[in-house]
Amino acid sequence: MQSGKRNRRSDPAGARAAAEEVGQMAVITGKDERLLVGGEWVEASSESRFDVTNPATGEVVGSMPDAGPEDVEAAIDAAAAALDGWKSLPAIERARVLRRSADVIRERKDEIAAVMTAEQGKPLAEAAGEVEYAASFLEWFGGEAERVYGQVVPAVNPQNRVLVLRQPVGVVAAITPWNFPAAMMTRKFGPAMAAGCTSVVKPASATPLTAALVLRAIEDAGAPPGVVNLVTSRSSGMVAETIFGDRRVRKISFTGSTEVGKELIRLSAGQVKRLSLELGGHAPYLIFDDADLEEAVDGLIASKFRNAGQTCVCANRIYVQSGVHDAVVRLLGEKVARMVVGPGDRPGVAIGPLIDERGVDKADQHVQDAIRRGAHLVTGGGRLDDGEYARGSFYAPTVLDGVTPDMLISTEETFGPVAGVSRFETEEEAIRLANDSVYGLCAYFHTRDYARLLRVAEQLEYGIVGANTGIISAANVPFGGVKESGYGREGGAVGVDEYLDVKYVLVAGVGTP
Ligand code: SIN
Numbered sequence: 001m002q003s004g005k006r007n008r009r010s011d012p013a014g015a016r017a018a019a020e021e022v023g024q025m026a027v028i029t030g031k032d033e034r035l036l037v038g039g040e041w042v043e044a045s046s047e048s049r050f051d052v053t054n055p056a057t058g059e060v061v062g063s064m065p066d067a068g069p070e071d072v073e074a075a076i077d078a079a080a081a082a083l084d085g086w087k088s089l090p091a092i093e094r095a096r097v098l099r100r101s102a103d104v105i106r107e108r109k110d111e112i113a114a115v116m117t118a119e120q121g122k123p124l125a126e127a128a129g130e131v132e133y134a135a136s137f138l139e140w141f142g143g144e145a146e147r148v149y150g151q152v153v154p155a156v157n158p159q160n161r162v163l164v165l166r167q168p169v170g171v172v173a174a175i176t177p178w179n180f181p182a183a184m185m186t187r188k189f190g191p192a193m194a195a196g197c198t199s200v201v202k203p204a205s206a207t208p209l210t211a212a213l214v215l216r217a218i219e220d221a222g223a224p225p226g227v228v229n230l231v232t233s234r235s236s237g238m239v240a241e242t243i244f245g246d247r248r249v250r251k252i253s254f255t256g257s258t259e260v261g262k263e264l265i266r267l268s269a270g271q272v273k274r275l276s277l278e279l280g281g282h283a284p285y286l287i288f289d290d291a292d293l294e295e296a297v298d299g300l301i302a303s304k305f306r307n308a309g310q311t312c313v314c315a316n317r318i319y320v321q322s323g324v325h326d327a328v329v330r331l332l333g334e335k336v337a338r339m340v341v342g343p344g345d346r347p348g349v350a351i352g353p354l355i356d357e358r359g360v361d362k363a364d365q366h367v368q369d370a371i372r373r374g375a376h377l378v379t380g381g382g383r384l385d386d387g388e389y390a391r392g393s394f395y396a397p398t399v400l401d402g403v404t405p406d407m408l409i410s411t412e413e414t415f416g417p418v419a420g421v422s423r424f425e426t427e428e429e430a431i432r433l434a435n436d437s438v439y440g441l442c443a444y445f446h447t448r449d450y451a452r453l454l455r456v457a458e459q460l461e462y463g464i465v466g467a468n469t470g471i472i473s474a475a476n477v478p479f480g481g482v483k484e485s486g487y488g489r490e491g492g493a494v495g496v497d498e499y500l501d502v503k504y505v506l507v508a509g510v511g512t513p
Pocket of ligand 1: 310
């Protein structure tokens, strides 16, 4: 699946040799981890493993077992065996485990962040921020665990009583992406634990080491064996088929591409399994004439260049009203040109490598296509592959102006550090352009007119709207999309509902008091 530079150096000796070629000594920072099945850290039954590489250097930083179907089944067995015990614990006990887990993750922040940077590439400060973000979901859902309430509904017949119970769905599978290797896991198994469910987590094969560290923290915080299990594999298709084919797994939560999400919807039909899907996005970012320009450009940069542009909520279409268009493009270009690109563990770096060469190819394809169709390159606009960049997958932070709807960047997720700007004249046009997408995850806009603020927020066809900010992520808010960005919400008070079934009980003949 991965191509180019990452694959060429898939062994530690190769990585060292490659580092020596360019006069540096490779530092192997990661480690070899295992699957977590029923409280035991085990090898895959085939004993095969796969390497995990650093996208900044091509070095091998660790390895993971390459699970087969029997290992996935063993993890489901473990989750199923742990279910009754976990769901019958008092909610306050489950809450304590969740809160302690958040504490242990925070205590290990530096270690987890270092491994995340080594395998994922994001700058250390961002990685540390993500560890905090991951912990915050466990803390939040520790609180929610105690608030899973039922209802007593007034019955039509006074002889009867009607109860509404909210009960754990059962065994859950969480399939998580490489862009947020810690937080996307805790955002899934955290509410699952709160609800009384047990989980099997399958992290992306590019970033499994962070996942293992997070689960070690959960285990050390006192989560009973089997409550959360970890399987890693190079074959996502095999894992998905095994999970979807097992009747004990009642719910799957997935974060990833819309393409894969659609395939999971098809697979879910077989046993009518519940799904939560946080899929692709193509966020519009509107800047009106009356915006605070400095705040707007900083918000845009925070949204667009977070994780080198590799988030589902990154700005992907930037629409600026005519009166401030030139000023915004100038300011944006100046700020982006100053961004330091390099390995994430180097102080001062704002943009790390992309996850692999395919990511670089896609960013470059969008830039070249836009230029060919008439966009103007303001800054950046190319791969970085000389000198210290030679062994990694780096792309220059880029600003394009004059982007039009026929360009790839206007319809496809770039997932890279490329900001494409277009101009608009009226509020009506801005809303039309913003809503002209198959995606509906997140939209942003800046204005100082408070009537417009409410008007625009209401008209944007998105699950999340950032008004006068480029950062919208938190544990206490319902995160998720509409249209082809998926369904279900993660975080917030409703996040735990995704892991609960609603049952109504009619008790007849009780009599009247
Ligand atoms: C994502 O990119 O999928 C998640 C981003 C976030 O939670 O902020």
